[in-house]
Amino acid sequence: MATxxxxxxxxxxxxxxxEIKQELDVFETELRxxxxxxxxxxxxxxxxLRHGVYGQRQTGVQMQRxxxxxxxxxxxxxxxxxxxxxxxxxxxxxxxTRQDIQLHFVDINDTPNLMRRLAxxxxxTREACGNVVRNVCACPISGVCGDxxxxxxxYARAMAYFLLRHPDGQNFGRKFKIAFSGCEDHACGxxxxxxxxxxxxxxxxxxxxxxxxxxxxxxxxxxxPHQAKLYREFVPAGEMLPLAQAIARVFARLGEKKNxxxxxxxxLVAQLGxxxxxRLVEEERxxxxxxPRWTAYLSEAxxxxxxxxxxxxxxxxxxxxxxxxxxxxxxxxxxxQPGYSAVTVFLPLGDISSDQLHGLAALCRRFVKDTxxxxxxxxxxxxxxxxxxxxxxxxxxxxxxxxxxGSGRLADVTACPGxxxxxxxxxxxxxxxxxxxxxxxxxxxxxxxxxDLKIKISGCFNSCGQHHIADIGFFGSVQRKGQHVAPxxxxxxxxxxxxxxxxxxLAVAKVPAQNAPAVVKKLTDIYTRExxxxxxxxxxxxxxxxxxxxxxxxxxxxxxxxxxxxAFYQDNRQPWDFHMSTGVGECAGxxxxxxxxxxxxxxxxxFEATLDYDEGRFDAxxxxxxxxxxxxxxALLFLKGLLLSDRYNTxxxxxxxxxxxxxxxxxxAENFFRAAQxxxxxxxxxxxxxxxxxxxxxxxxxxxxxSRTGGVKA
Amino acid sequence: MTSExxxxxxxxxxxxxxxxxxxxxPFLSIFGRWRADAADPAQWVDLADYAHMARGPGIVLIxxxxxxxxDLGTAAPGVLYCSKQGLEGNLEVRLAAVFRHSFALAGRxxxxxxxxxxxxxxxxxxxxxxxxxxxxxxxxxxxxxLRPAVVAVLDKLFGPGAYRLTPDAAxxxxxGFAVESPEAATLEVLSxxxxx
Numbered sequence: 001m002a003t004x005x006x007x008x009x010x011x012x013x014x015x016x017x018x019e020i021k022q023e024l025d026v027f028e029t030e031l032r033x034x035x036x037x038x039x040x041x042x043x044x045x046x047x048x049l050r051h052g053v054y055g056q057r058q059t060g061v062q063m064q065r066x067x068x069x070x071x072x073x074x075x076x077x078x079x080x081x082x083x084x085x086x087x088x089x090x091x092x093x094x095x096x097t098r099q100d101i102q103l104h105f106v107d108i109n110d111t112p113n114l115m116r117r118l119a120x121x122x123x124x125t126r127e128a129c130g131n132v133v134r135n136v137c138a139c140p141i142s143g144v145c146g147d148x149x150x151x152x153x154x155y156a157r158a159m160a161y162f163l164l165r166h167p168d169g170q171n172f173g174r175k176f177k178i179a180f181s182g183c184e185d186h187a188c189g190x191x192x193x194x195x196x197x198x199x200x201x202x203x204x205x206x207x208x209x210x211x212x213x214x215x216x217x218x219x220x221x222x223x224x225p226h227q228a229k230l231y232r233e234f235v236p237a238g239e240m241l242p243l244a245q246a247i248a249r250v251f252a253r254l255g256e257k258k259n260x261x262x263x264x265x266x267x268l269v270a271q272l273g274x275x276x277x278x279r280l281v282e283e284e285r286x287x288x289x290x291x292p293r294w295t296a297y298l299s300e301a302x303x304x305x306x307x308x309x310x311x312x313x314x315x316x317x318x319x320x321x322x323x324x325x326x327x328x329x330x331x332x333x334x335x336x337q338p339g340y341s342a343v344t345v346f347l348p349l350g351d352i353s354s355d356q357l358h359g360l361a362a363l364c365r366r367f368v369k370d371t372x373x374x375x376x377x378x379x380x381x382x383x384x385x386x387x388x389x390x391x392x393x394x395x396x397x398x399x400x401x402x403x404x405x406g407s408g409r410l411a412d413v414t415a416c417p418g419x420x421x422x423x424x425x426x427x428x429x430x431x432x433x434x435x436x437x438x439x440x441x442x443x444x445x446x447x448x449x450x451x452d453l454k455i456k457i458s459g460c461f462n463s464c465g466q467h468h469i470a471d472i473g474f475f476g477s478v479q480r481k482g483q484h485v486a487p488x489x490x491x492x493x494x495x496x497x498x499x500x501x502x503x504x505x506l507a508v509a510k511v512p513a514q515n516a517p518a519v520v521k522k523l524t525d526i527y528t529r530e531x532x533x534x535x536x537x538x539x540x541x542x543x544x545x546x547x548x549x550x551x552x553x554x555x556x557x558x559x560x561x562x563x564x565x566x567a568f569y570q571d572n573r574q575p576w577d578f579h580m581s582t583g584v585g586e587c588a589g590x591x592x593x594x595x596x597x598x599x600x601x602x603x604x605x606x607f608e609a610t611l612d613y614d615e616g617r618f619d620a621x622x623x624x625x626x627x628x629x630x631x632x633x634x635a636l637l638f639l640k641g642l643l644l645s646d647r648y649n650t651x652x653x654x655x656x657x658x659x660x661x662x663x664x665x666x667x668x669a670e671n672f673f674r675a676a677q678x679x680x681x682x683x684x685x686x687x688x689x690x691x692x693x694x695x696x697x698x699x700x701x702x703x704x705x706x707s708r709t710g711g712v713k714a
Numbered sequence: 715m716t717s718e719x720x721x722x723x724x725x726x727x728x729x730x731x732x733x734x735x736x737x738x739x740p741f742l743s744i745f746g747r748w749r750a751d752a753a754d755p756a757q758w759v760d761l762a763d764y765a766h767m768a769r770g771p772g773i774v775l776i777x778x779x780x781x782x783x784x785d786l787g788t789a790a791p792g793v794l795y796c797s798k799q800g801l802e803g804n805l806e807v808r809l810a811a812v813f814r815h816s817f818a819l820a821g822r823x824x825x826x827x828x829x830x831x832x833x834x835x836x837x838x839x840x841x842x843x844x845x846x847x848x849x850x851x852x853x854x855x856x857x858x859x860l861r862p863a864v865v866a867v868l869d870k871l872f873g874p875g876a877y878r879l880t881p882d883a884a885x886x887x888x889x890g891f892a893v894e895s896p897e898a899a900t901l902e903v904l905s906x907x908x909x910x
Contacts, residue, residue: 012848058759060778079886086888087723087845090762090781091771105759105776107798113848348766355787356769358886401768420762434766573763575743 013116020119023126027051028112029604038607043600046592052128053111054586056104056421063421064089064103064114065128069160070138070153070180071099073380074370075361080121082357088114093357095350095378097414097466098177100128100135104421126164131591133169133248136160137179139188140373140381141342143306144335148182149200150211152189154301155237156180156198162241162293163248167644171252171594173263177220178244180213181500190376191500192228193219193469195251195265196244199500203234211302212236217247217277218269221463225504226266229274231281237301241294246284249643250277257591289647306384309369312339313388320391327394330405330449335383341390342383344407345397348437349415349430350378352402359400367393377414379407410455410524411440411448414466418459418476419571425459426580427476427487431572432457432516439517447524453537454497455520457489468504469495471537472523474516478580484562487513487571487578493523493549494541503538508546508553512568515556526552595706598635602628602699609692618688623680625688625695629672632702636664639709651676658705668694668701719859721808723845725796726816732784732791732833738765738772740828741784745775756780756819782819793820793835796845805863810908813867817908821901837904838877838897843890852889857881864891870907872897 013021027048034044045055052065066081073081081101085093088110089103096102106114115125127133136159143151159178163169169176178196181189191197198213212234219228235243247265254272256263269277315328332341345360352360364372364382371383385393397403406412413436416422418429436455440448458465458475467473473492478485488510495505511519526549531540541549550557562569571578605628612621633654634644640657642648651673658664659673671694683691745761748754756777764770767786771794774783778799785794795816801808823829842864844850850860861879868877877895882888 058776061759061776083847087847090764090774090776091787092762092764092767104762105781107778117848351764351767351770353764353767353770353787404768430763434763437766573742573765574746576746 016116016119020124021116024112024115024119026601026604027115029608030600031108031112033604033607039600039603043592043596045586046130047597047600048108048111049130049586050127050132051111051115052125053106053108054129055423057419057423057425058105058421060107061104062106062108062111063417064106064111064125065096066101066103066118066123066125067128067135068099068101068123068374069136070142070156071140071374071381072153072157073372073374074121075365075372077121077123078357078361078364078372080117080123082354082361084114084117085357086354091354092351093354094417095347095352095374095380097376097378097416097464098135099137099140099374099376101374102417104417124164127169129175129586131172131174131176133163133166133176133178135177136163137177137189137194137376139180139182139186140375141188141333141335141383142180142182143304144337144340144342144383145182145186145188146334146336147186148336149202150182151304152180152182152198152200153306154297154304155211155213155240158297158301159241159244163244166245166248167594168245168248168252170597171638172248173255173257173591174260174265176248176251176265184214185499188376189500190466190469190497191219192216193221193225193466193501194228195220196247197228197500198235198240201234203236210236213240215240215243217274218266219501220264220266221466221468222264223261223461223463225463225468226270227501227504228266229269231274231278238295238298242285242288242291243281245288245291245645246281249284249288250280254280257593260591263591289645291645306371307369308337308340308371308384308386310367310386310389312337313386314339315387315390320394324391324394327403327405328390330409331403331407332385332390334387337384339387340384341387342381343385343390343393344375345380345382345402346404346407346412347379347402348404348406348411349413349433352380356400356402359396360402363393363396363400366396377407377412379412406440406448408451409448410450410453410520411437412454413437414454414456414470416458416464418457418465419574422459422464423586424462425476426478427459427489427513428571428574429457429459429465429474429476431574432474432489432513435572436517436520444517444521447521450524453524453527456495461490467492467495469497469501470505471495472520473505476513477510479510479512479559481559481561484569485578485580486559486569488559489513489516491519491553493546494538496536496538498536506546509550509557511553511557512559513572514568514570516572518556519553522553522556523549593638595635595638598631598638599699599703599706602631602635602702605631606692606695606699609695613688613692618683618685619681622683622688622691625691626675626680628695629675629698632699633658633672636702636705639706664705665701668698672698719805719856720849721805721844721860722797722799722801723849724801724809724812725794725841725843725845726812727785727790727792727794727841727843728816728820729790729792729836729839729841730833731836732830734769734786734789734791736784736786736791736830736833738784738786740826740830741773743828744823744826745773745782748775756782756815780815782823784823790839790841792841793823795819805860806866807910809863809867810870810910813871814905814908814910817901817905821905824901835901837899837901838872838895840893841890842893843882843888845888847888850889852882852885852887857889860889867908868893870909871895871904 033039138156197216216228415433419425456470474489492505496503609624
């Protein structure tokens with residue numbers, strides 16, 4: 001191996017913010033610990049999920065989900081993502097239905113440096129997966145949309161960063177999702193299908209408009225979709241963060257922890273009823289200790305404005321050809337600011353290659369400031385393009401093969417990863433989406449541009465592809481005939497993305513996977529032929545009735561035998577015989593309560609303290625050792641209902657709740673109290689060593705007490 | 715503090731005369747079969763189908779040790795091999811291994827009955843990319859260290875002075891070289907010139 005003075009290795013990441021650097025160092029330490037058998041795999045599973053590392057269907061590779069709050073990206077971030085995709089994945093960045101970005105086929109040993117390189121450009125993967133507050137979504141045209149009440153960007157962003165790493169968001173039974181929308185009517189925010197859905201509202205306050213949100217709670221898709229219930233017609237903006245914190249506390253305390261299928265907040269809301277849930281939330285809100293972050297951002301939020309790079313201008317209506325005109329009609333939207341447009345870069349299946357992403361970043365640097373957003377429809381929106389520059393922008397996109405029309409049209413199909421990478425996938429949702437994409441270019445071209453229908457596909461019933469809210473939704477299943485099993489799709493009709501996901505579809509029939517494109521064609525034909533006036537597809541389906549629609553689809557729903565047509569026993573774009581193979585999904589993560597996490601963290605700290613001690617860094621060893629003691633004590637105090645966000649004194653409370661009551665061995669507790677008194681500096685070799693030994697014993701005793709209680713009860 | 719250069723991520727693309735609109739379905743069938751070969755040293759994991767992308771990596775056969783694809787990601791379609799781990803020895807030995815593995819897989823691909831009959835490999839037109847901005851950043855110092863190893867391997871392949879080596883100096887790009895040789899030797903002949 002060549003020895004070179006090519007790069008510094010000791011402090012390569014010293015430029016990262018210290019707390020981020022430490023968080024990622026801890027991630028790497030925990031990865032090595034689990035690889036050495038020093039950490040339970042169950043705990044590491046939930047730990048890595050909370051850093052966005054998700055095991056794929058294929059053995060030994062990971063999907064890395066990267067949290068992009070509100071889908072907001074700048075060009076440095078785009079370049080960094082492109083670099084990571086080509087070096088650590090397969091050269092493709094995939095945009096998800098919740099505005100995240102995913103890289104696939106990543107080696108877990110690469111994830112620490114991958115995360116550090118993201119941190120260099122201000123991106124975290126923290127809480128991208130797992131039983132935590134996931135990415136906060138928002139309308140991608142907030143601030144430039146002519147129909148919005150006001151720009152929700154600063155409020156959504158404040159929510160995202162307030163809840164990120166918040167101690168009250170670490171002990172849920174399942175994930176927790178939040179979305180913001182600037183208006184009631186459009187589909188951009190999909191607020192009603194979230195745990196917390198916030199829709200911008202203004203209220204008259206002494207002659208002045210007061211900003212706030214209409215808030216819905218307890219929505220969610222999944223196998224059993226729930227529409228969120230109205231909580232309040234108006235919650236003042238300054239109350240949004242404490243409200244979310246109070247909701248998180250109630251969900252953490254009362255949400256189901258054992259039955260994973262009923263652990264989302266929607267089930268808690270349904271079980272308690274909205275009135276009781278509201279009462280509990282408001283009671284919790286009253287108890288919250290004040291936090292200056294709740295309102296600190298408000299004055300800046302009111303003043304928040306995005307700036308264009310170039311002056312606004314108008315488009316020469318005669319200046320370009322029909323292809324360009326078509327692209328303008330379909331892929332651009334006039335902003336409320338005169339002279340500018342928001343451009344949607346249509347990405348079939350949400351995929352963009354590293355070369356394209358680098359090219360798009362370079363193009364954006366020429367025309368806009370850092371005003372790029374991913375969308376829940378798996379596209380990218382570039383805001384603030386001057387109208388007069390649209391031809392040049394279009395030419396730039398064409399050079400990158402990114403000028404395809406189709407955004408917001410029938411061809412803009414949404415799909416989850418399905419059997420391409422997900423352990424829960426039953427059928428290839430991406431295979432069907434790819435096949436439809438191919439057909440829209442060749443054979444179904446005449447319907448590709450329809451803007452009155454949406455298709456969404458999931459590879460199983462879990463609805464990651466959001467099939468419930470599509471006009472035509474598909475979810476994957478199987479059908480056996482004789483000795484052979486065929487991939488099929490359930491067809492759901494009547495959902496709606498409009499009105500923030502205002503209607504959920506219902507299953508009408510099952511169709512062989514090979515016939516799904518023909519079903520799309522048939523349904524669009526019937527709709528075209530028999531709709532009345534401006535009737536929406538949802539209303540049309542209701543009027544026609546399921547029986548009639550099923551009759552129309554009957555011939556396509558028949559599965560031939562294997563002998564009659566073996567092609568029906570292959571999935572779309574998978575030229576080999578289908579076999580059903582699902583594993584245990586990681587969507588639900590593992591229920592690892594906060595105490596268990598904190599005890600693991602205490603173990604990790606004492607391990608690191610030992611390394612410091614071995615290197616003669618006694619002060620650092622003593623300090624980490626004491627941090628481990630505090631962590632273990634907090635873990636037990638959590639069992640007594642104390643929350644870190646209550647900002648209590650750990651030593652004092654531990655004495656009161658465990659020492660005075662005799663629940664913890666007195667000699668070990670006294671070591672903890674003595675450590676608190678003597679501090680961490682200048683202890684020297686012998687005393688530091690004793691501190692380490694005492695800490696180990698304290699943590700062991702804490703583990704014993706924890707085991708005796710059986711953890712936090714749901 | 716210095717570090718040792720651990721060269722693992724290296725990509726080699728053999729350019730072809732295929733159009734950028736090349737249909738990729740044949741590779742779906744071919745790689746669909748290959749991925750099931752558990753004994754292959756590449757340790758195949760699965761394939762990733764990006765045929766729907768107008769300018770994408772095509773259909774990528776993913777392995778633990780390398781990825782292999784018919785790549786449409788740039789203006790020059792070609793057979794792309796990317797090593798990920800498992801390289802050992804000095805820089806020249808590692809680079810030679812990348813060329814050898816790449817030629818072996820490309821040869822196997824050409825022999826598949828579904829391989830598009832009109833597509834020909836241009837064995838004298840290669841793109842070599844060091845696919846690791848942390849380990850092999852695109853700067854003069856790293857280039858100066860790697861270039862002798864690159865030259866040593868290419869000298870064996872094409873003969874000293876019988877090829878042109880052009881570095882990719884564009885900022886932000888990975889360290890890489892375009893290789894052009896007038897010789898159109900077969901993959902077997904080229905492989906036979908490599909040590910090991």
